[in-house]
Amino acid sequence: MTEILSWLPILLSGLKTTLSLTVGAALIACPVALIFGLARLSSHPSLYFPSACYIEIFRGTSALVQLFWFYYVLPHFGWRLDAFSAGVLVLGLNIGAYGAEVVRGAVQAVPREQYEAAQALNFSRRQTMTRIILPQAFVVMLPPAGNLMIELLKSTALVSMITLSELTFKGQMLRASTLKSTEIFAITLLIYFLLSLCISGAVRKLERYVSYTKV
């Protein structure tokens, strides 16, 4: 027991990196998802094509391959990233691509009549989007966005493979020095599990809040 307690500071320092990765990537993913999700819906090819390409490329290749590519290949093109920035950028763009599809689905789920009513009331296109469509779409996108947040938390473990010492990396380090694999990985899994529970709990609270304030 005391041994487990002695590991905790090390694991918790890794947890801090994991959390900042998650938050940083989420801060990239949210605007990216919104912009590319809406651009994908545009009928204008110069908006539609780039966003479709971005979404297909980031959804179609593996997150780990993207991570390696950004970390090992981009420096050849003269763009050097440290492990943390590469992790934040790749995870943000990866989850952002999935999020763009969520945004697209949610906006498409808003009934056509809403557009027509807004037009009848002489709302401009921008007003229709920000005042009528997005608030309704937001309610629909919340549950899948919450799932994506959990996916994001889980995929931060991948960044350990490009040598960033986050939670999984610290777990590996401790395993190498103590050889107590079962206990260390069980604790690591448990920490991730608790974090996921926190995220899903928070999202559920937000859902309830939004559905109260709605209408």
Place this chain on the structure above:
Amino acid sequence: MYFRRSAKIGTLCLLHESLTVNEKIFDWAFAWSLLPKLLDALIITVSATILGMALAMALGLFWAVLRKSKQPVLHWTATTIVEFFRSTPLLVQVYFLFYVLPDAGLRLTPFQTGILALGIHYSAYLAEVYRAGIESVPKGQWEAARALNLSRSHTFKAIILPQALPPIIPALGNYLIAMFKDTPMLSAITVMELLQTAKIIGAETFRYTEPLTLVGILFLILSLISAKMIRFTEQRYGY
């Protein structure tokens, strides 16, 4: 005059240098020569995906049936296990199995461990898919089976599952692609799949650009093709 000429030569040299560097940024001949090796690795990746999916489908059904159980203990155990597998990183699960199973006396090759990890992780997702499928079967089917005096397990096998499975085929396909894209994680336990092969090529030749880019392209092509195929099955079997 002299200075001007030397400046000119200087820019020419620079231009030449940048051209040769440009040539080296992506060496097509080198990339082409890597293809056979990567295609061999692709076979490992694809077979890990297929075997992992087979395991996940069997295990997922098991969880789904357990969750349907009337016994609260069975129901809650299955629910907790599914939640746990779903909300922890696959990579850590891979490490767990890789390091803990030998301690427990079970010696598996890295490939087998990888399949086991993929199967267990995705079984939790598939349990949810099965549950949705089972719940989409109308209640009347259960009642009719009851009226015909079929046992619960017989009802499940003969009445419910045959109706629950076809609508979930597209969802299963989506998870197949997701699993395919997660196989690079097996490189962490030295399975010689695509990413691991690319890393080894990179370490041997000091060139990461071509192998890693090719791996990305291979993944992109295969997942785009499979996504097309799933859209086709959606039209055929979907809700």
